[in-house]
Amino acid sequence: MEKYIYDNSNGLWYELHGEYYLPCLVIPEEEVHTIGIWGRKHQQYLREYRPIILL
Secondary structure, eight states: OOSEEEETTTTEEEEEETTEEEEOOOOOOOOOOOOHHHHHHHHHHHHHHOGGGGO
């Protein structure tokens, strides 16, 4: 069996892992966003009064 195959119907490459072909996916880098003063205040409130939300 081939190690890599290409599917024309969806444009994805698949790699053989054991007996299964899994898609070769790459997660794009996330952009860094600042949350500002009000976001930090809300985050501080959540940490202090609602810690279960930040899990």
